Amino acid sequence: MSNKKVNKPSNTINKKLFEFAEYDDKAAKRAGYSNYSYWRSIWQVFTQNKIAVFLLILIALVLTFTLIQPYLPNQKLPTKIYIDEDTKMQLRNHSPNMEFWFGTNSIGQDLWARIWSGTRTSLLIGIVVSLWEAAVGIIIGALWGYVRYLDRIITEIYNVINNIPTTIILILLTYIMRPSLTTMIFAMCMTGWLGMARFVRNLIVIIRDREYNLASRCLGTPTRRIITRNLLPYLVSVIMLRMALAIPAAIGYEVFLTYIGLGLPVSIPSLGNLINEGRALMMVPSLRYQLIFPAIVLSIITISFYVMGNAFADAADPRNHI
Amino acid sequence: MVRYSLKRLFQSLITLFIIITVVFLLMRLMPEEGYFGSGYEKLDEAQKEAVLISMGLRDPLHIQLGNFYKALLSGDLGTSIIYRPRVPVAEILKTKIPYSLYFGLAAMGISLFAGVFLGIIMARSRSKLWDKLGTGYIVFINAVPAAVYYLFLQLYVTDILKLPILFNPDKPISWILPTVSMSLGSTASYAMWMRRYMVDEISKDYVRLARAKGLKDKKIMVKHIFRNAFVPMAQYLPTSLLYTISGSIYIESLYSIPGMGGLLVDAIQRQDNSLVQALVLIYSSIGIIGLLLGDILMAAFDPRINLQKKEGAR
Numbered sequence: 001m002s003n004k005k006v007n008k009p010s011n012t013i014n015k016k017l018f019e020f021a022e023y024d025d026k027a028a029k030r031a032g033y034s035n036y037s038y039w040r041s042i043w044q045v046f047t048q049n050k051i052a053v054f055l056l057i058l059i060a061l062v063l064t065f066t067l068i069q070p071y072l073p074n075q076k077l078p079t080k081i082y083i084d085e086d087t088k089m090q091l092r093n094h095s096p097n098m099e100f101w102f103g104t105n106s107i108g109q110d111l112w113a114r115i116w117s118g119t120r121t122s123l124l125i126g127i128v129v130s131l132w133e134a135a136v137g138i139i140i141g142a143l144w145g146y147v148r149y150l151d152r153i154i155t156e157i158y159n160v161i162n163n164i165p166t167t168i169i170l171i172l173l174t175y176i177m178r179p180s181l182t183t184m185i186f187a188m189c190m191t192g193w194l195g196m197a198r199f200v201r202n203l204i205v206i207i208r209d210r211e212y213n214l215a216s217r218c219l220g221t222p223t224r225r226i227i228t229r230n231l232l233p234y235l236v237s238v239i240m241l242r243m244a245l246a247i248p249a250a251i252g253y254e255v256f257l258t259y260i261g262l263g264l265p266v267s268i269p270s271l272g273n274l275i276n277e278g279r280a281l282m283m284v285p286s287l288r289y290q291l292i293f294p295a296i297v298l299s300i301i302t303i304s305f306y307v308m309g310n311a312f313a314d315a316a317d318p319r320n321h322i
Numbered sequence: 323m324v325r326y327s328l329k330r331l332f333q334s335l336i337t338l339f340i341i342i343t344v345v346f347l348l349m350r351l352m353p354e355e356g357y358f359g360s361g362y363e364k365l366d367e368a369q370k371e372a373v374l375i376s377m378g379l380r381d382p383l384h385i386q387l388g389n390f391y392k393a394l395l396s397g398d399l400g401t402s403i404i405y406r407p408r409v410p411v412a413e414i415l416k417t418k419i420p421y422s423l424y425f426g427l428a429a430m431g432i433s434l435f436a437g438v439f440l441g442i443i444m445a446r447s448r449s450k451l452w453d454k455l456g457t458g459y460i461v462f463i464n465a466v467p468a469a470v471y472y473l474f475l476q477l478y479v480t481d482i483l484k485l486p487i488l489f490n491p492d493k494p495i496s497w498i499l500p501t502v503s504m505s506l507g508s509t510a511s512y513a514m515w516m517r518r519y520m521v522d523e524i525s526k527d528y529v530r531l532a533r534a535k536g537l538k539d540k541k542i543m544v545k546h547i548f549r550n551a552f553v554p555m556a557q558y559l560p561t562s563l564l565y566t567i568s569g570s571i572y573i574e575s576l577y578s579i580p581g582m583g584g585l586l587v588d589a590i591q592r593q594d595n596s597l598v599q600a601l602v603l604i605y606s607s608i609g610i611i612g613l614l615l616g617d618i619l620m621a622a623f624d625p626r627i628n629l630q631k632k633e634g635a636r
Contacts, residue, residue: 156337156340159337159341159610160337160340160341160344162609163337163341163602163605163606163609163610164341164344164345164348164602165345165586165587165590165598165602165605167586167587167590167591168345168348168349168590168598169348171352171590171591172348172351172352175352175353245464248464248465248467251467252467252468252469255467255469255470256467256469256571259469259571259572260571260584260587260591261591275467275469275470279469279473282473282477288477291473295466295470295474298466298467298470299465299466299470302465302466302467303461303462303465303466305465306461306464306465307461307465310461
């Protein structure tokens, strides 16, 4: 018996067939090209939602208005204390009237100006924090979910950071850096990405071993390409939803921090500060406007972002368009 | 399953150790004037030193840490330094936990029932009236910060229904509003997820099969869809159940309930080291155990979920 006669199948196979193919953008496009655009399609679905479009216009108007408000004629300064000409007393707690549209607060500052200045501050915090959260959260979450040897390490790091009370970190930071807008944003960025990272990680774990990823791995696709081309596009809708929620959440968190006494210094008006000031006066019915006005503005902004985010997430879900 | 749980518990012990040590060290980084509260200005240097020494803060770090762990292993959570000087931490918790536990459990009961019920109704009447009303409610609760709507509830509902504005342990009627306001947020989130998962399930093949077999719609909803839709939610139940002892900062300070809400924040701000360490230990244990119980509960609901690694599985 000799084995020589048996022709090993591997001898007859063309070795070239087993070499990794180079990725060729042009060839890929030739195979399945159409002028379908994902983002254009999202826009089409999004504009079908009348409420979302209305809120989009509303929020665009609010944003523009907060930006140009200080430059409009006849605007009061948010931090200036107004004095009554006749009595030389501060204009304390004046109900809304023609001069002070939203009234004045307990030391005679104009609430109308303070609310818009506060909206500017709060929106700035919300937008910066949520962008940072998205960027860092998605990158770390994707690596955490996809790269196996990182899983144990990042899980441990997550457990530790997640269980250290944020208040300690915040107090330490304000001690080191002094309370200011930068400190606040920095502190919220430090801890904000955790939730996003875990969220992305869980979603990636669910889809990372699907067949199409297995196929990509077999073809030798680099990790970065698998993450950016195979995994993340599947998650656009849910990630968008979370990002849209991140802005109201950051603003709500700022209100919370002010509530427990770790917020911005009183000299910087923000929606959190204003609501906190208003809270103290709510037992006096005639002064409730000081809480109601900032609360209404805050609610309009957060609800708009929430609804728009939902509508956008729905639109970004490929199941909802062609 | 038992072996798996034990292994995970052991791993969590290490995590717990790291967390406690890090928090311990972080608390030592806090500014020293924080230990004196408002009396800082009045003391001279020698007196300040004496106070710090009496608090044991001048010992080398490893000795402080060693003492802390020694006490912990013998079951002693330490005594409060500043919050209520020389009162054992366990004592402080004993008076505070029952209030938070009551409100937490009641609120959780209400919101679990109402939320799941609302979610089911919304899923069944997709894009009809109930769905829209429910969505409106969810949007409102999620988007408006809790601080704001709690306040307005206290303000106007007490006015309209003639309920007492502050909490009084002897008046049962004053327990109602805090419980109800506390359940609003989680009702919205239970309803939102219940609806999402139900809607996802309804379009699946086994539902079509059940319908083809001639099963009643109601029975499909309860026996098939509900059970499957509830699985992802099961993960969060034990954690939220355990966390009911932590209380709600807003609610408890609004209605002046002497509960746990805000105790941690308070203790950190007053730099009551031993109270902070004890609370962090409790809360992080709750978090870790809750996660483990959640996994087990999920596996109990859905026999297809296998927590243990099998040979050949990734």
